[in-house]
Amino acid sequence: MEVKLTKKRALILSVITDSSHFMTADEIYTAANQTLHMNPSTVYRALHALLDCHLIEKQIRQDGNTYYKRTSNEHRHHLICTNCNRTIDIDGCPLAELENTLTTKTGFKITGHNFEITGICPNCEEQNHKSEE
């Protein structure tokens, strides 16, 4: 089946692409809906289509939310601030080596990995201290 690039889908993709951070379906809907009126189910269907084309990726985090981001050419992981939800890119992937070891040790055919390092970013930490004074 062919995927049609409609105005709404283009808008949804640009909302995701332009965002500096990962967005939830609802954030994407809210943002896109301001420019072009659309239904949440349109957003969900568009997200599926974009995922199928590998134009975007999703990550389900331990906070229970599902986040979407534009696919980048580098394989990247992130530090996530549990306070403000900002993310910081981590250089390199610490798992490549581990995966080789694991393949040899366990016989698993490894197909993917996901990880999430959480903490409080310097900004939020500072705010915290200020409010405690």
Add this chain to the structure above:
Amino acid sequence: MEVKLTKKRALILSVITDSSHFMTADEIYTAANQTLHMNPSTVYRALHALLDCHLIEKQIRQDGNTYYKRTSNEHRHHLICTNCNRTIDIDGCPLAELENTLTTKTGFKITGHNFEITGICPNCEEQNHKSEE
């Protein structure tokens, strides 16, 4: 507030403890319900209570399901077979070192991490080959 250890909660905890793998709320409910008739909401409330006491831990995976397991004294991660859902323990944690580096580099106060390595276990791989013959 005090937490009461009722028969049902004890049963729920033993179901989780006795299981060799991570279980979903529904699996826990189904298993426990066979011994002592109970309502799903009892299971959810028990899971929250047990999480609060740190007797169990939960993990939300990329398959969208939430899994629970008995808390163990070692810090552990797992290889997950995306076919049969079996998990295999990984020795050591590859992130301890990375976290130190990240703290220094980014100023983040790191509070936790979660990761998930997925693949096909040797068993499932074998089954696959057999069925293709």
Add this chain to the structure above:
DNA sequence: GTATCTGCAAAAGATTTGCAGCAAG
């Protein structure tokens, strides 16, 4: 005894789907 569980049914939140009409290629 009294605070905390439990069952039940209803509610909530996120996502999916059926169907009829609309738009892209």
Add this chain to the structure above:
DNA sequence: CTTGCTGCAAATCTTTTGCAGATAC
């Protein structure tokens, strides 16, 4: 034109919640 997109409302799935009665300590 024909396949695939969209809106809407209803359905789904998982988890939560209010309340009245039951139970642990």
